[in-house]
Structure formats: structure tokens, C-alpha cells
Amino acid sequence: MSKDSVPAQKAIKAFRKAVYSPKTTIGAVRENFDALFGNPILPNNVDKEEITVGKIAADILTPEFAVGNFTVLYIHGGGFISGSRYAYRNFCASLAHESGCRLVLPEYPLAPEHPYPAALEDLYAVSVWLAGRTQQAGSVIFAGDGAGGNLALSLTHFLKSKNARLPAALVLFAPWADMACTTRKKDKKNPDPVFTPEILQTQALQYTFASNLTHPHISPLLGDFAGFPPLFIQCGSRDLLAEDCAKLAEKAEASGVNVTLDIRENLWHFFQAFDRATPEAGNAVTAAGKWIRALQKQAAEQ
Numbered sequence: 001m002s003k004d005s006v007p008a009q010k011a012i013k014a015f016r017k018a019v020y021s022p023k024t025t026i027g028a029v030r031e032n033f034d035a036l037f038g039n040p041i042l043p044n045n046v047d048k049e050e051i052t053v054g055k056i057a058a059d060i061l062t063p064e065f066a067v068g069n070f071t072v073l074y075i076h077g078g079g080f081i082s083g084s085r086y087a088y089r090n091f092c093a094s095l096a097h098e099s100g101c102r103l104v105l106p107e108y109p110l111a112p113e114h115p116y117p118a119a120l121e122d123l124y125a126v127s128v129w130l131a132g133r134t135q136q137a138g139s140v141i142f143a144g145d146g147a148g149g150n151l152a153l154s155l156t157h158f159l160k161s162k163n164a165r166l167p168a169a170l171v172l173f174a175p176w177a178d179m180a181c182t183t184r185k186k187d188k189k190n191p192d193p194v195f196t197p198e199i200l201q202t203q204a205l206q207y208t209f210a211s212n213l214t215h216p217h218i219s220p221l222l223g224d225f226a227g228f229p230p231l232f233i234q235c236g237s238r239d240l241l242a243e244d245c246a247k248l249a250e251k252a253e254a255s256g257v258n259v260t261l262d263i264r265e266n267l268w269h270f271f272q273a274f275d276r277a278t279p280e281a282g283n284a285v286t287a288a289g290k291w292i293r294a295l296q297k298q299a300a301e302q
Contacts, residue, residue, distance in 0.1 A: 004193075005277070005278070007276065007277040007278070008274070008277045008278050010277070011274045011276075011277035011278075012193045012194060012268065014032075014036050015036065015194045015268075015269075016194055017032045017036075018032040018033040018035075018036045018037075018082070019079070019194060019195065019199060020079055020081055020082075020199065020202060020203050020206065021199065021202070022202065026081055026082070026112070026206075029081065029082050030078075030081075030082040030084070030110075033078055033082040033083060033084075033087055034084055034086055034087045036087075037087040037088065037090070037091065037273055038084075038086045038087045038089075038090070039089070039090040041090075042061070042089060042090065042093040043090065043093050043094055043097065044063065044064065044093060044094065044097035045063075045064040046061050046062065046063050046064070046093035046096055046097055047061070047062045047063075047064075048060070048061055048089065048093075049062070053106065053125065053126050053129045054122075054125050054126075054129070055122070056106050056107060056108065056122050056125070056126055057085070057106070057107045058085070058104055058105060058106040058107065058126065059085050059089060059092075059103075059104070059105040060102060060103070060104055060105075061089070061092055061093050061096045061102070061103040061104075061105060062096070062102050062103075063093075063096045063097045063099075063100060063101070063102075064097070065100060066100055066101065066102055067100035067101075067293070067296060068100065068101070068139075068296040068297075068299070068300060069134065069139045070099075070101045070102075070139050070140070070141055070168065070292070070295075070296050070299075071101060071102045071103070071104060071130060071133075071134060071139065071140055071141070072095065072096065072099065072101045072102070072103040072104070072140075072141045072142075072143050072171070072292070073103075073104050073106075073123075073126065073127060073130055073140055073141070073142050073143065073152075073167070074088070074092050074095070074103055074104065074105050074143045074144060074148070075106070075108070075123060075142070075143070075144035075148035075149075075151045075152050075155075076088040076105065076144065076145070076148045077144065077145040077146030077147045077148040077149070077173075077176075077270060078110070078146070078147060078148075079146065079147050079176075079203040079206075080110065080111045080119065080147045080203065080206060080207040081110055081111050081112065081203060081206050081207070082110065083110070083147075083148070084107060085105050085106075085107050088105055089105065090273075091272065091273045091285075092105050094275070094282075094285050095143070095285055095288065095289060097289070098285050098286050098288065098289025098290070098292075099288070099289040099292035099293060100289070100292075100293055100296070101141070101292060101296075104126070104130060106122075106123065106126050108122050108123055108126075108151075109122060111206045111207040111208075112206045112207075115206075115207055115208055116207055116208040116212065116217075116218060117217070119151060120151060120154055120155060120158060120217060123151055123155050124155060124158060124159075127140070127142075127155060127159070127167075128164075131165055139168055139299070140167050140168060141167055141168050141169045141170070141171060141292060141295075142155060142156060142167040142169075142170045142171075143170065143171040143172070143173075144172060144173070144175065145172070145173035145174060145175070145270050145272075145273075146173070146174055146175065146176050146241070146269065146270060147176050147203075147207075148175075149172040149173060149174065149175025149176060149177070150175055150176045150177060150179065150218075150220060152170055152172060152175070153170065153172070153175060153177060153220035153221075153223075153248075154216070154217045154218065154220045156170065156220075156228065156229075157216050157217055157220055157223045157224075158217055160224075160227065160228075166227070166228070166229055167229055168229055168230075168295065168299065169229045169230045169231070169232065169292070169295055170228075170229060170230075170231050170232070171232045171234075171288055171291070171292060172231065172232065172233045172234070172245075172248075173234050173235065173270060173272055173288075174234070174235035174236070174239050174241045174242070174245060174269050174270060175220075175233070175241070175244070175245065175248065176200070176241055176244070177219065177220050177221035177241075177244045177245070177247075177248045178219050178221040178222070178244045178247070178248075179200075179204045179207075179213050179218055179219045180213040180214045180218075180219045180222065181197065181200070181201070182214070182219070182221075182222065190240060191237070191238040191240075192238055192239060192240035192268060192269065193238065193268050194268060194269055195239075195240040195241075195269055196240070197240070200240070221244065221247060221248050221251065224255070225251060225252045225255035225257055226255045226256065228252060228255065228257045229257075230257065230258040230259070230260075230295065231248075231249070231252055231257060231258070231259045231260070232260045232262070232288060232291045232292075233245050233248060233249055233259065233260065233261050233262065234262040234263075234264070234272070234284060234287070234288060235262075235263055235264070235269075236263070236264050236265075236266070236267025236268050236269065236271050237263050237264065237265050237266060237267065238266060238267060238268045239267070239268055239269045240269065241269065242263060245261065245263070246261065246263075249261040260291060262284075262287060262288075264280060264284055267280055267284075271284070272284045272285050272288075
């Protein structure tokens with residue numbers, strides 16, 4: 001394992017302050033999260049429009065050169081207790097630019113004030129609204145990181161249970177797919193510089209009761225993936241959730257799903273957002289965008 005650069009070390013130290021712990025108030029965690037990831041200046045000439053869908057505020061980010069009819073519904077991370085449109089605009093603008101897609105970024109309700117199923121229900125309403133606005137069937141892509149990746153997967157399970165239209169694909173950055181921790185090896189050394197199993201467990205209990213953690217709308221890894229759309233899963237090898245990502249890819253592939261698993265060596269959770277700390281961040285977002293562009297091209301040809 002190579003030594004982290006000085007900018008990477010500073011980013012990791014700042015990230016630790018933006019993660020829940022019993023010693024830090026949730027208000028402070030949210031402030032630190034926004035301070036770490038927020039940037040008022042969007043890159044790549046991406047246009048921002050602020051809208052309201054029902055009671056949910058959202059951004060529509062449109063790249064300078066939008067291609068095709070695909071729209072990304074991006075569900076931000078933050079352990080269900082933090083994260084915001086402000087914190088994610090910069091990263092989502094980069095993803096919109098690289099993919100050539102319009103991107104919708106909703107401000108869903110956070111725990112513990114709004115525990116499960118509040119976020120899932122409101123995101124379902126946004127997905128229904130978005131499906132009604134798209135120009136062709138299957139032209140919405142769900143995307144998210146960490147807890148947002150969990151919600152993207154859970155929302156797809158929820159839509160499937162209602163026999164509703166599924167997204168064209170899912171693009172997931174280290175999704176927290178197994179909140180019940182059913183597959184994580186107990187005695188394995190933790191390579192993650194930010195997260196520990198204890199942090200995940202305490203965050204999970206801010207979102208819901210322990211008795212709920214094996215439900216597939218909470219731990220989507222435990223659901224049925226038959227009929228799921230293609231998955232793109234990207235994470236760092238040092239991410240505590242890397243093992244979950246591999247299990248997710250394995251289970252989805254066994255159900256006949258087209259899966260791309262992209263593990264980036266020696267990188268940590270949501271490294272993709274740290275473009276000022278590591279050049280690998282931009283390369284990873286470019287790879288995700290390239291995968292989406294290929295999907296759009298395939299859809300256009302069909």
C-alpha cells in the first residue's frame with residue numbers, strides 16, 4: 001500500500017470530521033460535510049435550475065453538451081443523516097458533464113428527524129415525476145454513493161415490488177448495500193482510513209430500528225435482483241464497503257444482471273469527490289461517465 005499524498009491525508013482528516021460519532025452532534029456533522037464537499041462554483045459550464053417536486057427541493061444540472069434523452073436521478077450519500085444539494089452540486093456537475101446527461105439532485109429528508117421510510121417514499125415520488133417527463137421508456141438512470149447508493153438500489157426493489165417501470169441502469173459509488181452486515185468478515189483488518197464497522201452500525205440506527213435491517217428496502221443486497229437493469233459499481237479498494245460491492249456484483253450477476261465492477265486500488269470511500277486531493281478522482285468519474293455514454297449509444301442504436 002502506497003503512502004497517501006499530503007493533500008490526500010488532509011482530505012481524509014477532514015472527511016473524518018464529517019462522519020457521525022457519538023462525540024459529534026448531527027448538526028456539526030452536517031456543517032462539516034457541507035464545508036468539505038460544497039463548492040458554489042460549478043465546473044464545466046454546467047447550468048443549474050432549482051425546482052420543487054411536491055415537497056422536495058431539487059436541482060436540475062444540465063451540461064453544456066447534453067446528448068441523448070437520458071436523465072440521471074442522483075441520490076446523495078451522507079449516511080442517511082447528512083449530505084445536501086449544496087455539498088453534491090460540484091461532484092454531480094462533473095458526472096453530468098462526463099456522462100452528457102441532465103441530472104436531477106433532490107434534497108430528500110434526513111434521519112434521525114425523518115427515519116425510514118421517509119426518504120424512500122419521497123424519492124419514489126421524485127422518480128414517478130421524472131418518469132413522466134422523460135421522452136422514452138427506460139431513459140432514467142438511478143445513481144448514488146454510500147447511503148444514496150443504498151437508496152437507489154432500495155428504490156429499484158420498491159419499484160419492482162409495485163410492477164412499476166425500472167430505471168435504465170444504476171450507477172453506484174460504493175453503495176451501502178448491506179446495513180445488516182450479513183456478509184462482512186468479522187475479524188478482517190479494516191483498511192478504511194475513515195469508516196469503521198462501529199460507525200456504520202451507529203449510523204444505521206439513526207435511520208431505522210435494528211429489527212428492520214434485514215429488510216431488502218433497507219439492506220438491498222438481501223433482495224431479489226432478477227430483472228434488474230445493468231449495474232455500474234465503483235469503489236476504492238480501501239473502502240470498508242468494498243466487500244459489500246463485490247458481494248452485490250456477485251449476487252446480481254448470478255441473477256442474470258449485466259454488472260461492471262470497477263475497484264480502484266488504494267483509494268477510500270467516495271474518493272471520486274476529492275478531485276483537489278487525488279488525480280484518480282477525475283479519472284474515476286470519467287470512467288463512470290463513459291459507461292453511461294456507452295449505454296446511451298446502445299439504446300439509441302436499438
